[in-house]
Amino acid sequence: MPGKAEVIIGAQWGDEGKGRVVDALADRVDLVVRYQGGANAGHTVIVGKDKYIFHLLPSGMLYTGKTCVIGNGVVVDPEQLLTELKDLQDKGKDRARLVVSGAAHVVMPYHKVLDEAEERLRGKGRKIGTTHRGIGPCYADKVNRIGIRVEDLLDPEVLRMKLRQNLELKNLYLSRVCGVDPLPFDDLFHTALDWGKSIAPYVGDASRVVNEALDAGKGVLFEGAQGTLLDMDHGTYPYVTASTPVSAGACTGSGVSPTRIDRVLGVVKAYCTRVGEGPFPTEDKGELGERLREKGGEYGATTGRPRRCGWLDLVALRYAARVNGLTGMALTKLDVLTGLDEIQVAVGYELDGEVTEHFPGGGHRLDRVVPVYRSLPGWKEEIGGCRKVEDLPENARNYVRFLEDFSGVKALLIGVGPAREETILQGL
Numbered sequence: 001m002p003g004k005a006e007v008i009i010g011a012q013w014g015d016e017g018k019g020r021v022v023d024a025l026a027d028r029v030d031l032v033v034r035y036q037g038g039a040n041a042g043h044t045v046i047v048g049k050d051k052y053i054f055h056l057l058p059s060g061m062l063y064t065g066k067t068c069v070i071g072n073g074v075v076v077d078p079e080q081l082l083t084e085l086k087d088l089q090d091k092g093k094d095r096a097r098l099v100v101s102g103a104a105h106v107v108m109p110y111h112k113v114l115d116e117a118e119e120r121l122r123g124k125g126r127k128i129g130t131t132h133r134g135i136g137p138c139y140a141d142k143v144n145r146i147g148i149r150v151e152d153l154l155d156p157e158v159l160r161m162k163l164r165q166n167l168e169l170k171n172l173y174l175s176r177v178c179g180v181d182p183l184p185f186d187d188l189f190h191t192a193l194d195w196g197k198s199i200a201p202y203v204g205d206a207s208r209v210v211n212e213a214l215d216a217g218k219g220v221l222f223e224g225a226q227g228t229l230l231d232m233d234h235g236t237y238p239y240v241t242a243s244t245p246v247s248a249g250a251c252t253g254s255g256v257s258p259t260r261i262d263r264v265l266g267v268v269k270a271y272c273t274r275v276g277e278g279p280f281p282t283e284d285k286g287e288l289g290e291r292l293r294e295k296g297g298e299y300g301a302t303t304g305r306p307r308r309c310g311w312l313d314l315v316a317l318r319y320a321a322r323v324n325g326l327t328g329m330a331l332t333k334l335d336v337l338t339g340l341d342e343i344q345v346a347v348g349y350e351l352d353g354e355v356t357e358h359f360p361g362g363g364h365r366l367d368r369v370v371p372v373y374r375s376l377p378g379w380k381e382e383i384g385g386c387r388k389v390e391d392l393p394e395n396a397r398n399y400v401r402f403l404e405d406f407s408g409v410k411a412l413l414i415g416v417g418p419a420r421e422e423t424i425l426q427g428l
């Protein structure tokens with residue numbers, strides 16, 4: 001009996017609360033798979049009084065008996081991976097089995113140095129605002145066919161040859177173009193060999209593990225990182241990350257066929273946030289933005305940067321529903337809107353004198369749009385205790401219904417507070 005495969009993606013600019021949604025659903029599946037991105041992600045899970053932030057490990061790691069997979073599409077920073085694993089071991093929470101694809105690429109120290117140096121070189125007004133985690137440079141090497149893969153860490157001769165080839169080029173570029181000190185080969189080689197030894201027990205054929213689990217009738221959750229609008233192809237290019245956060249990335253990033261995916265759940269925050277540079281039509285730089293940031297705790301889980309905040313953008317949500325093929329939506333942080341007299345949502349964009357309901361893509365056109373808002377009445381009642389949609393105040397219910405009608409996607413999960421149990425589940 002084939003199992004159920006569900007992809008969970010961010011429908012906005014990341015930080016929608018995917019970690020929390022995966023955590024809420026992980027209980028009922030056997031595998032949790034990360035398929036793209038790397039330690040630029042920061043998935044926060046709150047269990048009781050404990051808070052866990054996973055950058056690389058799948059959010060299912062807290063569950064006993066699960067298998068967590070890091071697919072070929074992820075870029076693995078071994079130092080970060082080993083730190084997260086040790087942290088779980090120290091807390092006695094290393095309850096899941098971990099499989100890391102040998103085909104995943106390794107973020108090397110020079111990728112991080114390059115990330116920072118290239119941002120500096122871009123200068124004012126042209127920066128992307130990366131997380132400095134080496135993500136772009138690592139994927140660039142992958143595409144350039146010179147990258148080092150996890151499996152290479154296990155073979156000293158291959159590693160020596162690849163590292164030498166890379167370091168020669170990187171050191172030239174670092175010293176002559178970026179004005180940064182070159183990195184010594186020997187240190188790096190031995191560090192990478194040590195990583196290999198520590199990671200070896202986890203390395204496996206991730207595609208086979210996931211497909212065999214599906215064949216055996218097991219449930220699989222694919223945990224997207226970042227969000228649709230940061231997707232390399234479908235996001236606000238060039239202000240994007242270097243991977244494929246949209247649902248299709250789950251297939252290429254884990255070695256699973258599109259025909260095996262049953263459902264795609266889009267995680268949508270009840271308002272919008274963005275970290276880093278790039279267009280954000282509904283951004284509010286005034287009082288409202290400040291209020292959302294404080295009440296919603298909108299500071300980056302990876303970099304601590306304050307997130308830019310603003311009203312929910314339904315034009316972008318409808319676009320995300322299309323490019324991901326959303327079959328459902330998980331609406332998070334609805335409680336953050338509690339207390340507002342009225343809530344606005346963008347239902348169109350004015351671009352060059354015309355109103356459109358279609359997302360224009362491409363960072364430069366989006367820069368020029370002016371959102372057309374619709375105002376909806378707010379609610380004052382606290383909603384943290386609501387466990388059914390019917391428990392919500394009428395105006396909160398109407399807000400949810402408006403989003404569903406406009407996007408054509410039903411809210412199957414609604415987050416009404418930060419804790420695991422502060423969740424309304426309907427039809428999941």
Ligand code: IMP
Nearest residue numbers: 014040041042129130131240241275276
């Ligand atoms: P990079 O992924 O570090 O190359 O950064 C590229 C862009 O994606 C920057 O605007 C980052 O702020 C953004 N970004 C990367 N990872 C995340 C994330 O997990 N949440 C939100 N934004 C992210």
